[in-house]
Each structure stands twice: as C-alpha cells, then as structure tokens.
Amino acid sequence: MYGFVQRHYVPNNAFIVISGDVETAAVLNTVRSLFGDWQRRAFDPVLLPSEPRQLGTRHAAKNFATELTRLALGWQIPGENHADKPAIDVLAFLLGSGRSSRLYQELREKRSLAHYVWAGAWCAPEVGLFNIEAECNPADADKLQKGMLEVVTEMQKNGPGRAELEKAVRATLSSQMRTLSTVKGQAGSLGNGWLLTGSLDYQRQFLAAISALTPEVIRDAARRYLRPEVMSTVIVGSDVETTGKTKATPDSARPDIQRFKLKNGLILLVGENPRLPLVSVRTNFLAGVLAETDTSAGVTQISAQMLLKGTKKRIAAQIASELENRGGSLICSADAHRYMIGADVMLGDETDALDLIADLILNPALPQAQLADVKKRQIANILEEKEDPLTVAMRKARREIFAGQPFHRTALGTEQSVAALKLTDCRAMLHASFTTGNGIISVFGDVKASVIKAQVEKAFAKLPRGNRQIALGREYHTSSKPAAWTEHLDKEQAVIVVGFRTVGLEDRDVHALNLIDEACSDMGSRLFNRIREELGLAYYVGAQNFAAMGAGAFYFYVGTDPKKVKLAEKELMAQINDLAANGLHSDEIDRARVTWRSSWLRSQQGNTGMADICAWNEINGLGWDHFQKLPGIMADISSREIQRVAAKFFGEKKAFIVRVLPK
Template sequence: MNQLHSTSPAAPDQLSLPPNAAQFHTLNNGLEVILLEDHAHPLASVQFWVKAGSLHEEKWTGAGLAHLVEHMFFKGTTTRTASQISQEIQARGGYVNAYTTFERTVYWIEGVAEQVDGYLGILSDMARNSNFDAGELVKEQEVIRREFAMDNDDPQSALQHLLQQTAFREHPLRHPIIGHLEVFNQVGREDVVHFVNRHYVPNNCFLVITGAIDSATIMESVEKHYGTWQRRPYEPVMMPDEPDQVATRQAKREFATDIARLSLGWQVPGDSHPDKPALDVLGFILGSGRSSRLNLLLREELGIAHWVGAGAWSALDRGLFAVEAECDPEDLAQVEEAISKIIQTAREEGCKPDELDKAVRTTLSHQLRTRSTTRGMASSLAHSWMSVGNLNHDRAYLERISTLTVADIVQVARKYLVPETLSRVSIHPTGTLEKTTGIATTHTREEIQSFTLSNGLTLLVGENPRLPLVSVRTQFLSGVPSETSETGGVTQITAQLLAKGAGKRSAEQIGALLEDRGGSLQSSADVHRLFVGSDVMKGDEELAMGLIADLLTVPTFPVKSLATLKKRQIASIREEMEDPLTVALRRARKEIFAGLSYERTAMGTIESVQALDVDACKTHFQQTVQGKNGVISVFGDVKAEEVREQVARLFSPIPPGTSHRDQYAPLTPTAEPSRHELTLDKEQGVLVVGFPTVGLEHDLAPVLHLIDEACSDMGSRLFNRIREEMGLAYYVGTQAFHALGAGAFYFYVGTDPAKLDLVETELLKEVADLAANGLQPDEMERAKTTWKSSYLRGQQGNGALADAFGWQQLNGRGYQHQLIQPEIISSITPEQVKAAAAIFFSTKPFVVRVKP
C-alpha cells in the first residue's frame, strides 16, 4: 500500500488490516462456501446468502415478492413448524434474523460456536424444505400489510421512495424493496413457490461461516446438510436499460410531519465501477461526520439543518449519489442554496490532500471495527464476494482509495454531479405546499484493572491487544433524576455543547481532530449519564484522551451553538411524536411515573428545551463533572500503567466533588392505573399495556429481564399467539425498563386499528396467564440461552466493553457485576419467575392506545 504522508504517526501502511485467512470452497452442486476461523470469542456467525432481491422479481416487479419469501421462510418446513424453527435456534443459543435488499436475501444466525452444525441444519431445512403453507401465507401477508403501514408512516421512507421513483424510469431500482401494496395484494402461493424454485438453487447461493470454528469439521457439516441439494439450471435476470437522463427531475409531496426533508440525487455507476471509490470519498468529505463540509456549514455555521448527510449507494450495476437534509420548513430554500454552493465548490476544487488522508484512515478504522464481531466479519466477506467476487475487496478497495488524487475527486464531481442528471425531491408538512408554492401534492479478555485517582475519579483499564484499536469512555451520573421539569433535556444539550468549543479549539477543530485520523468522538447523554468518549486506532489514544479532558475541563459553551442544538433537539422531540409506538410508550411512562422524575425522558420537552440558556448548562455541567461522580474506561491495545499515568495527568483538573448516587434512591410510584386513547395522523394502531416494577439494583430486576427475553423472541408465546396463530399484528413484544430506583414493564402490539379491541383482549389474556403461571420450563431455558448469547455478543468490541463496565461501576454495583450477570440469570428458578409475575402483572394495568 502506498504511503500517503511519511510524517503521519499512524499512516495506513503502518496500521494495516490483519491478514485475511478466509477459505473458499465450492461444493459439487455449485454452492459456494466461505470460512474464516477466529477464536477471539466463543461465538460464530452463519449466513446464507441468496443472490435474489427485489430487482429479480421479473413480471412481479414492485410486488415485494422477495421480501415476502424471506418472511415465509420462517413459517415452517416439511420437518419443523414455525415455532419449532425459532425455538430450536433459541435453545441452541442462537439469534436468527433475515433481510432483503435490492439484490440479495440473507438469512443469518449468530450464536455459540459449538452449535454451528445445528444452525447449518436449520438453515438448510428452511432453504430446501419450506412448505409455504397457504394459510400461513395469508397470515403473513396481513403482517406485511402492517409493515406497509409502518413504512407509510415513516417520512424518511417516503423521501427515499420518492427519490427512487423520480431518479429511475425503467430500472427496477425505482420500486421500494417492500413493493407496492396494490401489487402485493395480488400475489398468491404459486408466485411465491415459483420465485423460490427460480432463484433458491445451490448455484445461486453461498454460505459464510465465521468465528471459533474448525474449518475441516465445518466443511463436513456443510456437505452433510447441503451436499445433496441438487444443482438446477439457472438463467440470470437481465436488467432493463435505463434511459439516459437529460434534464433535472423534481417531485414534492406532503406528509404528516413538522420537519421538511430534502434529497438531491444523481445517478452513478455500481459497486464494481472504477469511479466508485472516488464517489465514496466525495460523499465522505461532503457529509460524513462533524467535520464534513455540509455539517460545518449547514449545522454549525448557519444552524439551518437538523441533520445533513451525503453518500453513494449502489446496486451491482447502478445507484445514486445523494445529499439529504432535514430542516424546519421555513429554512428549506436556504438549505438547498447552501448545499448547491458546496456541490459547486466540490466540482471546482475537489478535496484537499488531508481530506483524502482522513478518508483512508476512516475506511481502515471502519474495516477494523467490522472485524471485531463475528457477524461483522461474515457480512464483510459476503458483501465483498457478492459485489466483486474477491474476498480481499476490503484491502483492494482501501488501496484504490489511497491512490486517489484531488484530480480524481474533481473528475467524478464534474462527471456525475451535474444538473442534467439531478433528481430533486422533498417532503413537506401537510398543507404547506399549497400555501407556499401552489404545487399539487404527488477473544479472551484480559483482567480489568481498577484505579482511583487523587480527585476521586475511577479509572478502569482493559488490555486487549487483539486489534490495534482503543476506546475511551468517560461517564458521569446525571440525566433525568438531576433535572427538573423546567430543565428537562439539559444533560443532553450540555453534553452536545461540550463538543462545540473547548480551550482554544473551535467546534470545527474538535470535530476534525480525531476524524482526520480515522477516529470518532461521542458526546451525548441518556436517562442516567452524561458521557464523552472516543474510538481511535492505536497510537492516537493520548490524543483522544487529551481532547476529552479539554472538553471536560475547559469547555467554552458557545452561545451560537446552543441555539442550534436546542433547535435540533426540539426537532428530534417532534420526530418522536410522529412514531405511534414511541408516542404510546412515552405516554404510558408519563402515567406510571406521574409526579416522579422518570415521567420525563432524557430529551426533555419542547418547552423545557426552549427555556435553556448557557448559564443553565454551565451550572449543570459544574454539578455533574466531578471526580467522585465519574468513571473513565480505557479498553483496547494499551498498557494499564501507561494509561494510568496519562489519565492522572490529563484529568487532574476535574474537581473531586461528590457522588450523586443519593439522587437515585428507590422511588415508589403512586399513580392509579388509567386508560388513554390517543390519535395520530398515521395508518397504524398501537397498544401498550404497562406496569410499574422495580429499579435495576433490585433483586427482581434480573427476573424481569428474563421474562422480557422470553416474551420478546420470535418463538415467544405473545408472538406465536397474537402474530402467528391469530394474524393480528405486525409486531408484538415487551420492554423491561429498569432505571436506578424505579422501573416499568411494557407489553406492546402494532396492529390494524380496527383490531385494537380484539388485540387488547388477547394480550390481556396472555398477561393474566403469565401472572398466574409464570413461564414454562422450555420458555425458561430458551430465554436463558438467548440471553447468554446476547450477552456474549455485547462483549464484542472495545467500545461496548468500556461502556458496559464503566456503567456498572458508575451505578454503584461495581464493574465486576458485568462479569457475574450470566451466573445471576442462570440461577433464576421457575418459582422466582412465577412469584415476580404474580407481584407485578396481577394488578390493574396502565393502558395506552394510539389510533389514526
């Protein structure tokens, strides 16, 4: 690989990707198999890729047939029922899911490595023996109709679909993957079976298996389960020619939203085209990260956009380069004008050499982080193979980017970002188009070491030399319990304001410092914490810690940035008000915790955020960022003693202060159960049934977590009864909310509004049965196994570890609690579950329903 800058202390030629030891095999029937052994974690990912997606539906293009087939694969085979599929996977510690894109359908199981043979057998059974029961098909089509309703309620989906149908006239990329409801309603069982027989053949599929496996043993399993699958003739689907675009296209539509959304799209070539790396770099420079050109101008300098981004997405043969923005309706014209100026500058100047360097570093950093999980490694290998037929595509792609020049960036900007090939689409709040325009609407982890610094700050260090990556997390107790109804949302605003200026650095300099070296900075908050963190490559950890220390010791709290952040947070609050499930859960929480701190959310309210000023943020910061009230975690390729010296030196200015743990004393909700009917301009109906429970420190919290696990899986009693047997819902599940000192448990269903009464009756029957009888032994075992697998997946990656262990230390249970959680869950008995269910679910519930 070419060296970009010889003076760079961590140039890509010094920090390269670990060797790719993937193996490739082809069975006699044409099925391709990719294997990668990685024994860092006792986990494995098994992925079955079918080279067929929504682009391959031929006469049924626009029906969502590929997506329907994906759903039907979980509905039973000649040897297993639908519930047996999900329960067998769960019993083996696996998590199963699937997705459909324009060009592929992927079924994957992630779980413990010793169960790979079982995972392969189940996926093989689904691929070869699915029976596509006519009755199940009718029920699943009704489920997907609820998904159509969800899609129709999402303004971002509406914008994306509008861009696709505007930019493409003949190519099937103009249709959404889910399809069009009118065409979907005409699909029958014979069409599903024909699609499967046409595309689901071994010579049009491949397997990817990564993790703690033995390749020889796994190949024996693959041969056993897939070797007798018969090769069949396969004629690839030919894509229609897309006419050349010779003039700008435009489309606008109204939507039930308070936020305007804009998308500018240009047709570009596919993944394997030589121009794709330069287009990706151009998208990165324009719209990726705090220091991107769009973000700096539209969000930081002008404060007119709530969100802005850019990038190229492609199918194999073609795609779009898109610039998107969200803003208040009155700012849309100014946003579009500012974007146009930035595009024109890119056409004239391209990029700077340091921006190219940053793109290479960030790409390398992303590739390294992808390799930190078994699923990430499998997906990366599979995507490389699917796109270009080269398992080393990540290396080759990085090499191509590293050889780009400024002239290359100018060349693709001038070639593709031209008015003749522009498609401009926008989404506007209902009623505004007529008023304003008159236009009609259309591994093995090392032992963690703990230190207490002189100012009371706790330091946790986890040495993990597996990959040259380092994650830093600083956390301070804060959030909802430290706020009032007048200052709600101040923790979120304060955390974000820290990154807008510190010492002599501006927001732009702060954003660029780590991003230019392939790293990232996070500064945010949640219900309990204010946290600042970073993820960097080895050699940049002291730079990252120094930046974080500046943010926490010499913040400048710029007034101009505060106004922009408040505007953005208010926009996020309004967006939450557009999602029916979020609206229902928020209302249930407000009623359950009426009069208590947890009736509020970390976002605050529009009124409380509008009232915040710099003095309120400074006061909150001073009360929060205190040594005895915080934890810093450093995990990755580091040495503990070196980190200890660095942290002690850099973070010593933080005053000792006091711990805020006394603010989180157990709370006792006193509100009486109630019912509430809400209306939204949406198509869905949502039901939430809630109960007050206990805080995360309570002995019964793990029991409730296990109940949540048992009731949220695709094999759960709720899923099987309400979604599968009765076909009443698109989604159904539970949510265990455990805060410090208080908690709640929610049962929720998304359904046809006309069926809300029936859904409520059936859901309450299931809750009553749970309260009376607890969980069955098989449910208990599946839930424990699934919980353990999920816990192990959560231990992958330095950032996840630094966050999890730091949080356990911060909340008072000690970082060791993260290690003993599996033992706690494993020891839970059926009697404990039955007793807890009787305590919490036998009372009258809080009920919230949302209708159109």
C-alpha cells in the same frame, strides 16, 4: 475529492423530497430561492459494468479471537428493479426474520445450535445479495451449517404454507405502514423509490406485488436463486483458517480487566485486549433525568451536543475532524442517566483521543450562537415522537406511572423546557456532573494498563473533585393510581399500552422481569401467537421492560385496527392476567434464557461493547464485573420466582392503560 464533488453534485443529478404539513406553492418558492441559481453542468453518469453471474461455490475462513463462531451463506440475486424482488424479500422474512421464522425455530428452538440466526436480502439497483447469518458455539459450526442448508432445501422442496405466507405478507405490510406513519418515513420511502426506480409509485407497486404472492412463487424464487452450486460461504472463528473447523476458545480470550482509583479519586477501568490494534475510550458522568427538574428537562442532552461546538483550544470543525482524519470516531451524547463521551481509534491514537475527550470535558466553550440550533434540533426530535402512535402511548403511560418521580420526564425534555434553556443551565449541569466522584473512565483494547493509567492521570489531572450527583440505592415513590386514558392522533392506526410500575435495575426482581420481556417480545411468544396469529387482532404486539436507577416499569403493547380496539385490549389483558396468575411455562423460560444468553455473549465481542457495559455497571453501583455474574443469576431464576414476580407487579387492578385512537 474535489473532482468527485464537482462531477456528481450537480442539479441534474439531484432531487429533493419534502413531506409534511406544508403548502406546496410556498415550499416550491422556497426551494427555487435556495436552489434556483444552481447551474446545470454536463454530467456523465457512472456506468458500472454488469456483475457477472457467479459460477461455482466460494469459501472463505478468517481466524478471529472470539468465543463464538459466525457463519454466513450468500447468494447473488437480481437488483431492486427486478420482478422477483418482492418474492425474495418475503422469502428472507420466512426464513430468518424474527423468532417465528423457520431458521430460528429449527436451529435455535428445536436443535439449540444457533445463538443468533437471520436472513435478509440487500439490493442495489443493478444487483443484490441474499444472505443467511448465524452465530454458534465453535463445536456446533459444522452441524449449524448443515442445518441452515436443510432449512433452505425444505423451502425449495415444498415452499411455505399458505397461512405462513399470509403471516409474512401481513408483517411486511405492517412494517411498511408503520414506516409511512411519520413524515420522515414518507419522505424516505418516496426518495428511496425515486432513487432506485425513478418512480414515485414504487412503494404502492411493491406493496401490491407483496400482496399478490403465492406459496408457489416463493418456492420458485428459492429454487431459482438459493442454489448450492453458486453459494458463497464465510466462517469467522477462533481457529478456522487451517482446519476448516472451529475450536472452543478459553475464557482467557476475554479482556483482562483491572480497576484503578486515580490520585484525584476518579475510577479507571482498563481491559487489555490485544487481538486487534484498536482502542475504545468511554467516560460516563451521572446526570440526565435524575439530575434535572421539570424546568431544566433536556439540559443534559442539549449540553452534551454543545460540547461539540468548541473548546478553549479547538473550534467545532477541529473537534469533528481530529479523530475522523485518522480513521477514528468521537462519541458525545447523553441518555436518561448520564453523559457518554468517548472515542474509538486505532492503536497509537489513544493519547490524542484522551486529550480531545479531556478538552471537551474540562474546557467547553459553549458558544451562545450555537445554542438556538441545538435546541431547534432537539425540539424537532420531540415533535417527531408525537407522530408515532406507539411512542405517544408509551410516553403517556410513563408520565402516569412515574407521576411525581423524575422518570415521568424523558431525556429529551419537553418543547417548553428545551425552548427555555439557557447557557447558564448548560454550564450548571456540566459543572455539577464533571467531577471525579461522579464519573468513570473505561479504556478497552490493545493497551497496557500501566501505560493507560499514566495517560489518564495526566489528561484528567485538572478534573474538579466532587461527589456523586445521584445517590445509590435511592428509591423514588409515587402516589399515582392505576387508571385508563385515551388520546387521539390524526392516524389510521390504534395503539394500546398496558403499563405496570415495577422496580429499578438494582433490584433482583429485575432479572425475572427481563426474562418475561424476552418471552413476550418475539414472534414466537404467547402474545404474538394468540393475539395476532390466532385471532388476527394485531399489526404488532410485544412487551418492554424499563429498568432505571431506583425506578422501573413494564409495558405490554399492541397496534391494531381501530375497529378491533376493544377485542384487542380484552385479549391483551386476558394474557396479562394469565401471566400474573400462572407465570411462564417451562418452554417459554428456556427460550427466554437462550435468547438472553445470546445477547449477553454478543455484547462482549468488541472493545466498544465491553467499555460501555463495564463503565455503566460501575457508575450505576452494580460494579463493573456485574456482567460476569449475570449468567449465574439468570440460571438461578426458577419458574416459581417468575410466577411470584409476575403476580407481584401484573394484573388488571394494577394496570395503567393508554389508548391512542384516530381522531
């Protein structure tokens, strides 16, 4: 490792990118003062052999205990510098980016074969990979693979329609523009272009090439690179290695989950899943926005990061390396509701993981010297949010919808609240949160429940007893009234957010709202088709359901040209009013259910996901087994119920409207 660093970490093999509100001369002086004494050394660049062209097909199959089968088709493509790269990127977008793509529409919407399907192109400077991936029920694997190839063949035969290509080009350009709307995105774009091509003009040239594409160029790229005779196929499923076909996996493939109440009152969830020698540990303790005040906003996230700076037994470097040295990872973070401290490790390391997690929770050192740096990074995150027009609009809508409620704040806090935080604030939040009645521990993986129970009892025996910090079933009321607000940013893009006050995650209506979210958030939705495709009023358009403990909001949003703001807002409100009056169409509901179920299935495929889901549902009061009940709940939601919920919460008179316009 020392030799690697000495060979590659030299100034003649490095570059620095700085973007933002800076004075060039001052920045150059700073860089010279910090790096000017770094001595050049002889550097022999690594010369990689040319990747040989693939000749013939390749096939691989791998058995894996799972309820879904995953298929991947891959083709070798040229590297980032190649003239065909823009066409290949747009080809990937047309085939499998979003819900209006050909693969999605054909294999999921029309044939109902795929739960998930996607296409993408990845490139290094020298060579790249074009891949199409999909997930399906085991019995549909053969039909799905055939269908994937049929979609590719159709593209090779006729290419995209001109309107279809124009949509893909606009979406690609819009995505790039959004990236460039922040200084972080600008720096990343410049650095990526310089690294891959040695040009500061790469981004402009790439976008120009995208804009010049024709349907014939896309068709020819598909013919040139996606040839069946040089395709690689990979299939992963429950029984695919010997027969080449997949069989349905019984429900017993899911972890066997048990719930225990330990001697000290702490709740433990254990999921026995022996299919791989892996173990995931998660602890959740209620805290966050509901436990903070306006003056202490952000303290949960600050104190979570301070836990990593040392304990009475370990210094920060030991905490960082203890599990990583064994191929594991440590998680220590917080969100609007809770602390989340956990680990993902190999079988045999779970005892050490529990010991480390318990040490962080029971013995935090909270060194004063580290607090300023932690606060500085969090304030930087707050400032970064203020560079994105959509985030600015969403935050303003949230403040108004939840005025007088805890959720008018975010988990990050404000610049003022974070700057004023002291170690005593961190200690107070940790002391109130880390108690037996306020937390959950979940352990999933190749474990035995009886053994894990004894290990957790030992590791957390000294956890203080206490009650929940946040009461279940509490509703948060507000007196704020719908209105409209306008903010200004030094950006060229305009954003409109229309928000509505709704209900918390414990309310049954949240499930209908989730289906409405699914139906309105994709590139096949009524919002996308009408506002962007038919009228050309939007760079992007969508919806988002926010369901917290005791409170909720639903947002519709659109990014547009400042000249089209009034038309875009008028049409967005017309779509919302129609939704409030008539609900969703039956085909929209069916599509939303399929999308939701696909996400639900994928979330359960690993120990990490299951440990997170069960711990969160248990601590928020829904019960660890709530995820098992969801399919039945979602299937029972009728079109009439969706219409009732839409009428209850949406409509122009209930709207909180935020416009973010250029200065």
